[in-house]
Amino acid sequence: MELTGSQILLESLKLEEVDTVFGYPGGAVINIYDDLFDSSINHVLTRHEQAAVHAADGYARCTGKVGVAIATSGPGATNTVTGIATAYMDSIPMVIITGQVPTPLIGNDAFQEADMCGITRPCTKHNFLVKDIRDLAKTIKEAFYIARTGRPGPVLIDFPKDIQVTKHQFSYPDKVHLRGYNPTYAGNSRQIEKAAKMILAARKPVFYVGGGITLSGADDVLLKLAEQTQIPVTTTLMAMAAFPQRHPLALGMLGMHGTFYANMSVTDCDLLIAVGSRFDDRVTGRIDSFAEKAKIIHVDIDPTSIGKNVEVDLPIVGDLKDVLSKLYGYLNKNSELVEDLVEATDEWRTTVAEWKERHPMTYRSSKSVIKPQFVIEKISEMTDDNAIITTEVGQHQMWAAQFFAFRQPKTFLTSGGLGTMGFGLPSALGAQVAYPDRQVIDISGDGSFQMNSQELATLVQYKLPVKIVILNNNYLGMVRQWQQMFFEKRYSQTVMELPIDFIKLAEAYGATGLQATKVDEVEATIKQALETPGPVLMNFKVSREENVLPMVPAGKAINEMVLAS
Amino acid sequence: MKHTISVLVENEFGVLSRISGLFSGRGFNIESLSVAPTMDAALSRMTLVTRGDDRILEQITKQLNKLISTIKVVDFTGGEYIERELALIKVSTDAESRAEALRIVDIFRAKVIDVTPKSYTIEITGAPAKINGILELLRPMGIKEIVRSGPVVIGRGARGVVG
Numbered sequence: 047m048e049l050t051g052s053q054i055l056l057e058s059l060k061l062e063e064v065d066t067v068f069g070y071p072g073g074a075v076i077n078i079y080d081d082l083f084d085s086s087i088n089h090v091l092t093r094h095e096q097a098a099v100h101a102a103d104g105y106a107r108c109t110g111k112v113g114v115a116i117a118t119s120g121p122g123a124t125n126t127v128t129g130i131a132t133a134y135m136d137s138i139p140m141v142i143i144t145g146q147v148p149t150p151l152i153g154n155d156a157f158q159e160a161d162m163c164g165i166t167r168p169c170t171k172h173n174f175l176v177k178d179i180r181d182l183a184k185t186i187k188e189a190f191y192i193a194r195t196g197r198p199g200p201v202l203i204d205f206p207k208d209i210q211v212t213k214h215q216f217s218y219p220d221k222v223h224l225r226g227y228n229p230t231y232a233g234n235s236r237q238i239e240k241a242a243k244m245i246l247a248a249r250k251p252v253f254y255v256g257g258g259i260t261l262s263g264a265d266d267v268l269l270k271l272a273e274q275t276q277i278p279v280t281t282t283l284m285a286m287a288a289f290p291q292r293h294p295l296a297l298g299m300l301g302m303h304g305t306f307y308a309n310m311s312v313t314d315c316d317l318l319i320a321v322g323s324r325f326d327d328r329v330t331g332r333i334d335s336f337a338e339k340a341k342i343i344h345v346d347i348d349p350t351s352i353g354k355n356v357e358v359d360l361p362i363v364g365d366l367k368d369v370l371s372k373l374y375g376y377l378n379k380n381s382e383l384v385e386d387l388v389e390a391t392d393e394w395r396t397t398v399a400e401w402k403e404r405h406p407m408t409y410r411s412s413k414s415v416i417k418p419q420f421v422i423e424k425i426s427e428m429t430d431d432n433a434i435i436t437t438e439v440g441q442h443q444m445w446a447a448q449f450f451a452f453r454q455p456k457t458f459l460t461s462g463g464l465g466t467m468g469f470g471l472p473s474a475l476g477a478q479v480a481y482p483d484r485q486v487i488d489i490s491g492d493g494s495f496q497m498n499s500q501e502l503a504t505l506v507q508y509k510l511p512v513k514i515v516i517l518n519n520n521y522l523g524m525v526r527q528w529q530q531m532f533f534e535k536r537y538s539q540t541v542m543e544l545p546i547d548f549i550k551l552a553e554a555y556g557a558t559g560l561q562a563t564k565v566d567e568v569e570a571t572i573k574q575a576l577e578t579p580g581p582v583l584m585n586f587k588v589s590r591e592e593n594v595l596p597m598v599p600a601g602k603a604i605n606e607m608v609l610a611s
Numbered sequence: 612m613k614h615t616i617s618v619l620v621e622n623e624f625g626v627l628s629r630i631s632g633l634f635s636g637r638g639f640n641i642e643s644l645s646v647a648p649t650m651d652a653a654l655s656r657m658t659l660v661t662r663g664d665d666r667i668l669e670q671i672t673k674q675l676n677k678l679i680s681t682i683k684v685v686d687f688t689g690g691e692y693i694e695r696e697l698a699l700i701k702v703s704t705d706a707e708s709r710a711e712a713l714r715i716v717d718i719f720r721a722k723v724i725d726v727t728p729k730s731y732t733i734e735i736t737g738a739p740a741k742i743n744g745i746l747e748l749l750r751p752m753g754i755k756e757i758v759r760s761g762p763v764v765i766g767r768g769a770r771g772v773v774g
C-alpha cells in the first residue's frame with residue numbers, strides 16, 4: 047500500500063497504540079493535520095507548544111505509555127524545548143514530532159527553520175531527522191522503542207515537509223535492531239545475592255527510592271520488600287506516590303526540604319539501598335557528608351547514574367522490577383535470617399520513630415490566615431485515593447510533597463529534575479485526557495500558574511474538569527524565601543505587585559472561579575470545586591511570608607536543617 | 612591522567628556532534644579527536660584523547676556508551692597499544708639551516724614533501740612524543756605552520772576491535 051509520509055506517520059502511531067496526541071498546527075505540519083482531520087487518532091489542541099509537550103508528558107507519567115506531541119517547524123519546534131528538557135530530566139517516555147522545512151531548504155535559513163536536532167541533542171534520549179521517505183517507518187519504530195525501553199526518555203523526530211507528502215510503500219517493521227543500544231534488564235544474580243547479604247548484615251538500613259521505581263512499575267515489589275525486611279523507606283520528590291505515605295515505614299521526602307526523620311535516618315544509617323534514584327544535589331546536600339557512615343547499594347537501569355555523584359559499594363545495573371523481585375525471592379528463601387534482621391533492626395526503627403516524634407512534619411496553624419500547608423492537607427483528606435496531583439514549581443510544590451498523603455502510584459506528577467514552572471496545568475490537562483473520570487488537581491502558585499494559564503482555554507474546550515488550586519501569596523515564594531533567609535529580605539523582583547483577579551480570568555475562559563480568603567472557607571471551597579463539573583480554579587489567599595521548612599541551606603549537610611523560622 | 616579512547620560509532624549524520632556535544636555539555640576535557648570510516652562502511656572509528664581521574668573516565672566511557680549511536684568504547688590506557696600521529700610541518704629554511712633541517716629529518720625518519728627556496732614541508736609519523744621532539748629541534752629555524760592529525764591507536768596482538 048502506497049501512503050504519503052504523513053499517512054505513514056499516523057498509521058505507525060496507531061500500530062504503536064497511540065490513541066491521543068497533543069499538538070499545535072502550522073505550515074510545516076499542515077499535511078499531518080490534514081490527515082489527522084479524519085483520522086481515528088484523538089488530537090488535543092493546546093494553546094502553546096510547550097503546553098502540548100507538558101500535556102503529553104503528564105499523559106505519559108500517569109499512564110506509563112509513551113506521550114506524543116506534534117509541533118510545527120521553527121518557533122513551534124523551539125517552543126517544545128522546555129517541555130522536552132523537562133521530560134528528559136525526569137526520564138519520561140515521549141515522542142515529539144516537529145515539522146521541518148523541505149529538505150532542499152534545510153540550512154538555507156528558510157522561513158520558520160530551526161535546527162531541531164542540533165537544539166535538542168542534549169535534552170533528548172535520541173533524535174532523528176528524516177531525510178528519506180524509505181527510512182520513515184523504521185525511524186518511528188526506533189523512536190518509540192528508544193523512548194520506552196531502558197531508562198526512558200523523550201525522542202524527537204524532525205520531519206521535513208517534502209517527506210510528509212512523498213509517497214512510499216508502507217510496511218511497519220516488527221523488530222528493532224540497534225547495534226549500539228541494548229539496555230540491561232536482568233540484574234546480575236551474584237550481585238543481588240551480595241546485596242541480600244549486605245541487607246541481612248545491616249543494623250540501620252534505609253531504602254532511598256527515586257522516580258525509577260515508578261518508571262519500572264516496581265512499586266508493588268518495593269512495598270513487599272520493605273514490609274518483609276521492615277526497612278524504612280524515604281522517597282525523592284519523583285517517588286512520593288510510589289510508596290504509600292501513611293505507611294508506618296514511610297519516612298517521606300529527603301533532601302533540601304525533606305523531613306527531619308528522613309534526613310536523620312540517611313545521615314545515620316549503616317546501609318543505604320538506593321533504588322532508581324540518582325543522588326541529585328537537592329537530595330544529598332553537601333555530598334561528602336551524605337550517608338557517610340553507610341555502605342551503599344545502588345540499583346539502576348542506567349549505568350551512568352551509578353558512581354556519578356557518590357562512590358557505591360555495590361552497583362547493580364538492571365530493571366528495578368527484576369532486581370527487587372529477585373532480592374525479595376532470595377530473602378524469602380532465607381526467612382529465618384530475615385526474621386533475625388527484623389529483630390536486630392528493632393532498635394533502629396525505635397530511633398527513627400523517636401525522630402519522627404520529636405520533629406514530625408508540621409507547621410504552625412492559624413485561625414486568622416490561611417496556611418498553604420493547611421490547604422494541601424485538606425485536599426489530601428477530601429480527594430479520592432486515585433486522585434492525580436500535579437504541581438508547578440516552587441513553595442507550593444514542596445508543600446504538596448510534604449503534606450499530601452499519596453496513596454497510589456503515578457498520582458503525583460511534578461517536574462523534579464528540571465524544575466519547570468508552568469508544568470502543572472498542562473500536565474494536569476494531559477492526565478485528565480488519559481483519565482476523564484478521575485480527579486485531577488493542579489496545585490499551583492500565583493507565579494507558576496501564569497506561565498501557562500492560557501491552557502484554561504484547552505480545559506474548557508475539551509471539557510476537562512481539572513481543578514486548579516492557586517496558593518496565592520503575591521510572591522514568587524521560593525525565591526522570596528531564599529531572599530529572606532540569605533539576602534537580608536531584599537525582595538528583588540519577587541513581589542507580584544499586580545493583584546490579579548483570578549476568578550475573572552477563569553470566567554473569561556468559561557471556567558469556574560472560586561476564592562477563599564478565610565480559614566473557615568477553605569473546606570467549603572474545595573468541596574464546591576470538587577462537586578462542580580468542568581474546570582474550576584480555586585484562589586486561596588494564603589499567609590504571604592510562609593516558608594518551606596525544614597530547609598537544608600545550599601552547601602550544608604542534610605542533617606543541618608533549619609527547622610523553624 | 613591522559614587517556615586514549617577508541618569509539619566505534621554509527622557512520623551517520625550528526626554523530627560527531629553527539630560525541631563532541633557530550634564532552635562540552637558535561638565539561639569533559641577533549642585534547643584531540645580524529646574520525647574516519649572503518650572496514651565496515653556502516654561504522655566510523657573515533658580516537659580521542661582526554662584527561663581526568665578514574666571517576667571522570669568512568670563517566671566518560673559510560674556516557675559514551677549510553678549514546679544510541681555508539682557501538683563500542685575501548686579505553687586503551689593501561690593496556691598494550693600502538694599510538695601514531697601524523698604531522699605536517701612547514702619550516703623556514705635559509706642557506707645556513709637547510710642542511711641541519713635535513714639532518715633532523717633524517718634522524719627522525721621524517722620526509723620532506725615540499726620544497727621552496729625558503730622552506731621545507733616535512734611529513735612525520737610517530738607517537739606524539741616523537742612529533743614534539745622534532746618540533747623542539749625545528750623551532751629555532753622558524754616554524755610557519757603545523758598540522759597535526761591527533762593520535763590514532765591500535766591494540767597490540769592478534770585481536771582486533773570490531774563492532
